[in-house]
Amino acid sequence: MTKILFDFISKYVSLTEDEKNAILSLDLFRSAKKGSILLNEGQKSNESYFVLKGCIRIYYLIDGEEKTTAFYTEMEALTPPCVINKTPSEYYVLCIEDTLLLVSNSDIEVEVNSKFPKFEVMCRMLAEELLAKQRIDFDEFKNSSPEQRYLNLLQKRPDLIQRVPQHQLASYLGIKPQSLSRLRARILEKNKG
Amino acid sequence: MTKILFDFISKYVSLTEDEKNAILSLDLFRSAKKGSILLNEGQKSNESYFVLKGCIRIYYLIDGEEKTTAFYTEMEALTPPCVINKTPSEYYVLCIEDTLLLVSNSDIEVEVNSKFPKFEVMCRMLAEELLAKQRIDFDEFKNSSPEQRYLNLLQKRPDLIQRVPQHQLASYLGIKPQSLSRLRARILEKNKG
DNA sequence: TTTATTTCTTAACTTAAGTGAACGAATTCA
DNA sequence: TGAATTCGTTCACTTAAGTTAAGAAATAAA
Numbered sequence: 001m002t003k004i005l006f007d008f009i010s011k012y013v014s015l016t017e018d019e020k021n022a023i024l025s026l027d028l029f030r031s032a033k034k035g036s037i038l039l040n041e042g043q044k045s046n047e048s049y050f051v052l053k054g055c056i057r058i059y060y061l062i063d064g065e066e067k068t069t070a071f072y073t074e075m076e077a078l079t080p081p082c083v084i085n086k087t088p089s090e091y092y093v094l095c096i097e098d099t100l101l102l103v104s105n106s107d108i109e110v111e112v113n114s115k116f117p118k119f120e121v122m123c124r125m126l127a128e129e130l131l132a133k134q135r136i137d138f139d140e141f142k143n144s145s146p147e148q149r150y151l152n153l154l155q156k157r158p159d160l161i162q163r164v165p166q167h168q169l170a171s172y173l174g175i176k177p178q179s180l181s182r183l184r185a186r187i188l189e190k191n192k193g
Numbered sequence: 194m195t196k197i198l199f200d201f202i203s204k205y206v207s208l209t210e211d212e213k214n215a216i217l218s219l220d221l222f223r224s225a226k227k228g229s230i231l232l233n234e235g236q237k238s239n240e241s242y243f244v245l246k247g248c249i250r251i252y253y254l255i256d257g258e259e260k261t262t263a264f265y266t267e268m269e270a271l272t273p274p275c276v277i278n279k280t281p282s283e284y285y286v287l288c289i290e291d292t293l294l295l296v297s298n299s300d301i302e303v304e305v306n307s308k309f310p311k312f313e314v315m316c317r318m319l320a321e322e323l324l325a326k327q328r329i330d331f332d333e334f335k336n337s338s339p340e341q342r343y344l345n346l347l348q349k350r351p352d353l354i355q356r357v358p359q360h361q362l363a364s365y366l367g368i369k370p371q372s373l374s375r376l377r378a379r380i381l382e383k384n385k386g
Numbered sequence: 387t388t389t390a391t392t393t394c395t396t397a398a399c400t401t402a403a404g405t406g407a408a409c410g411a412a413t414t415c416a
Numbered sequence: 417t418g419a420a421t422t423c424g425t426t427c428a429c430t431t432a433a434g435t436t437a438a439g440a441a442a443t444a445a446a
């Protein structure tokens with residue numbers, strides 16, 4: 001399981017055995033059951049997450065309705081905006097599968113970054129990369145219709161469509177569950193007739 | 194004009210006079226006329242921009258149509274995804290006003306970051322902050338209708354509505370120009386009747 | 387296993403966005 | 417200045433998403 005972590009890190013910087021051990025000694029591993037909440041709306045937090053195994057979901061509660069905006073699966077990292085802005089969280093973070101995580105926090109990061117400047121570099125690179133990736137995702141979202149978005153998702157993250165309930169995918173695509181259902185039927189119809 | 198720059202930097206790290214002079218000696222200032230293109234589709238680049246004065250626009254050319262996805266104005270920084278991914282650009286970057294910029298590139302950044310670790314820290318903080326801000330923007334976009342998005346923009350960036358042509362705002366909001374025009378008429382009608 | 391709850395689909399109807407076209411206003415260019 | 421282009425609005429029509437409601441299917445709980 002630590003292999004996943006070090007494979008991930010090696011994309012950005014190369015670590016010595018000593019450095020690897022220093023990371024492991026921090027003992028950041030945590031497992032969470034399906035349904036457990038990592039962060040509540042209104043809560044303050046300084047925790048960051050890295051998913052080793054499983055899936056976590058971000059959702060807002062608006063007029064009593066859950067609005068899902070993101071999923072994080074294996075090899076993906078999440079630092080909620082509330083951690084960066086030091087404000088109460090505007091959304092919930094929930095495990096939708098039994099999940100194995102790495103949980104860090106800003107204190108640990110400050111310490112590790114000052115001890116190993118390499119980590120500072122890695123964090124910058126990671127943040128820049130995620131920013132660029134998210135920018136592309138956002139642009140694609142703006143430039144396409146719900147149907148195109150769904151087909152796009154089918155291409156890029158087919159796993160999500162398997163492991164996530166449809167009504168959560170719907171709000172992830174910016175539409176209502178009924179619309180996603182209808183849109184899927186429409187696509188099937190096209191590929192048949 | 195350098196005041197804007199150092200005010201911006203001071204939000205993240207504090208610089209000595211020597212450090213400030215080191216930055217200035219790099220001579221990164223560039224002015225660009227309205228209509229000038231900073232980056233073409235298909236082009237490779239390693240440049241980052243910081244807007245001191247003016248406005249730049251990001252757009253894709255899809256089926257002969259310009260799809261505007263972002264605007265950057267005073268005190269905003271942009272590193273195009275193609276710089277991070279080292280791929281040809283998927284979009285255009287254009288000045289829609291006479292613009293005064295700071296133009297950096299990855300070579301300069303590598304050098305400055307290794308000479309002044311402070312900069313590495315600043316870049317990480319900035320990237321994290323932009324990532325969080327963009328995340329919130331994306332989430333709001335998903336969770337709202339075109340009309341709500343327009344009203345939201347009116348609140349948060351009223352300047353944009355003044356300085357940017359409506360058809361560019363339309364695709365920024367993810368809709369067609371005619372729809373934006375109609376939607377505005379609808380809002381006026383509500384506030385009257 | 388039975389019951390309860392959640393999830394997905396379908397349908398009829400409403401609302402709003404996309405499309406194509408026309409026209410006047412504003413801006414740009416020669 | 418006059419001509420040409422771009423820009424914004426309006427309209428009629430088409431398409432698709434939102435809404436409300438009902439029922440089937442799948443999943444979770446007792």
